[in-house]
Amino acid sequence: MGRWEPGADARLREAALRLFEERGYDQATVADVAAVAGLTPRTFFRHYADKREVLFAGWPELRAHVVGALVAAPSSSSPLEAVAAALDAAAQWLDFDRDFSRRRQAIIESSSELRERELIKFADLSDALDQGLRGRGVTEPRARIAAETGVTVLRVAFQEWLDDPQGRSLREHVTLTLSEVADVARPGSRRRPG
Amino acid sequence: MGRWEPGADARLREAALRLFEERGYDQATVADVAAVAGLTPRTFFRHYADKREVLFAGWPELRAHVVGALVAAPSSSSPLEAVAAALDAAAQWLDFDRDFSRRRQAIIESSSELRERELIKFADLSDALDQGLRGRGVTEPRARIAAETGVTVLRVAFQEWLDDPQGRSLREHVTLTLSEVADVARPGSRRRPG
Numbered sequence: 001m002g003r004w005e006p007g008a009d010a011r012l013r014e015a016a017l018r019l020f021e022e023r024g025y026d027q028a029t030v031a032d033v034a035a036v037a038g039l040t041p042r043t044f045f046r047h048y049a050d051k052r053e054v055l056f057a058g059w060p061e062l063r064a065h066v067v068g069a070l071v072a073a074p075s076s077s078s079p080l081e082a083v084a085a086a087l088d089a090a091a092q093w094l095d096f097d098r099d100f101s102r103r104r105q106a107i108i109e110s111s112s113e114l115r116e117r118e119l120i121k122f123a124d125l126s127d128a129l130d131q132g133l134r135g136r137g138v139t140e141p142r143a144r145i146a147a148e149t150g151v152t153v154l155r156v157a158f159q160e161w162l163d164d165p166q167g168r169s170l171r172e173h174v175t176l177t178l179s180e181v182a183d184v185a186r187p188g189s190r191r192r193p194g
Numbered sequence: 195m196g197r198w199e200p201g202a203d204a205r206l207r208e209a210a211l212r213l214f215e216e217r218g219y220d221q222a223t224v225a226d227v228a229a230v231a232g233l234t235p236r237t238f239f240r241h242y243a244d245k246r247e248v249l250f251a252g253w254p255e256l257r258a259h260v261v262g263a264l265v266a267a268p269s270s271s272s273p274l275e276a277v278a279a280a281l282d283a284a285a286q287w288l289d290f291d292r293d294f295s296r297r298r299q300a301i302i303e304s305s306s307e308l309r310e311r312e313l314i315k316f317a318d319l320s321d322a323l324d325q326g327l328r329g330r331g332v333t334e335p336r337a338r339i340a341a342e343t344g345v346t347v348l349r350v351a352f353q354e355w356l357d358d359p360q361g362r363s364l365r366e367h368v369t370l371t372l373s374e375v376a377d378v379a380r381p382g383s384r385r386r387p388g
Contacts, residue, residue, distance in 0.1 A: 078378075079378060080378055080379060115317075116310060116313075116314060119310075119313045119314065119317055120310060120313065123309075123313055141350045141353070141354055141371060141374060142374060142378060144350055144353075145346060145350055145371070145374055145375055145378050146378050148342075148346040148349075148350075149343070149346065149375070149378065149379065152339060152342040152343065152346070155342075156335045156338055156339055156342075159335070159338075160335055177335060177339070179381070180335060180336060180339055181339055181343070181379050182379045182380060182381050184272075184273060184274050184336060184339050184340050184343065184379075185274060185343065185375050185376045185378075185379035185380075186376060186379075186380070187373070187376050
């Protein structure tokens with residue numbers, strides 16, 4: 001099998017998703033995933049550092065895209081407005097296949113190993129946003145707060161999007177969640193009736 | 195060495211802190227830590243599930259204390275007010291030894307394994323707050339947002355407290371950070387001048 005396998009990463013991703021669903025994440029090995037994709041474990045490891053990473057393909061690109069949008073936000077933007085621009089970019093990037101995202105998320109929820117890897121990815125994204133905000137002249141602790149709030153919004157909006165029977169877009173859910181955050185954080189805010 | 199070792203957990207904690215500082219976290223083994231404490235590895239594992247856990251001693255008690263304060267907050271409290279009561283309880287619990295906390299935090303920052311364990315602990319605390327809020331009748335996504343915001347406030351305030359040359363209390367830093375969050379989340383908020 002040659003070194004260059006066109007579409008190998010996508011084939012591995014699809015094989016992994018199917019196998020993890022059928023056998024459970026813990027039971028399926030890298031060798032199994034590679035075999036289902038018609039590839040060798042060696043090829044798997046040329047694309048992904050370990051079994052977990054196949055579910056986080058494209059993360060570095062997403063991170064770069066999101067940070068790029070933060071950096072490009074108008075200089076007049078407040079920290080949270082710059083973060084909101086970054087989240088909008090993330091939403092456009094991620095809003096491609098709700099069914100795929102649902103299947104992937106169900107697998108992540110099924111394994112503590114995968115939930116941990118997801119925590120690390122989001123902590124890494126928060127660090128990147130924090131650094132981007134400091135590059136915009138925002139000082140601590142404000143930069144960290146805005147970065148962490150951004151990650152919270154993205155995670156909550158993503159879950160709401162997956163569960164939404166009305167099928168609204170992820171961008172719409174990001175906007176809704178941002179206003180929910182403003183409402184929750186407002187001093188003296190009271191619980192909404194019923 | 196008998197099964198019952200009075201003060202064994204505190205001795206192990208202090209020995210671990212010293213050894214991790216001197217040799218580095220990765221280099222020091224459980225056997226080393228136990229030897230410095232004058233105990234056996236067996237005794238170590240009666241107190242802590244693994245090497246990492248010795249730095250998170252008391253976490254279940256903290257978690258229970260914090261959730262207890264959330265549950266006990268007046269029923270008229272907004273979600274974030276209930277979370278603020280929980281954070282105040284956490285601050286009182288944690289504000290006992292800034293020097294110890296600084297040493298512990300420096301060790302955690304030195305090891306990706308420990309940073310991961312810390313992420314998991316905070317995610318667990320967020321889940322507990324989320325559940326507590328739902329028990330108070332708060333619906334999703336509001337409960338999750340308030341819980342995540344609470345964890346962000348606690349982490350940021352803790353860091354500010356460790357770094358504060360003025361030596362203000364952790365409770366004071368929690369209050370300051372809560373108002374910073376309200377300011378960051380306010381729609382149309384602008385960056386503060388200079």
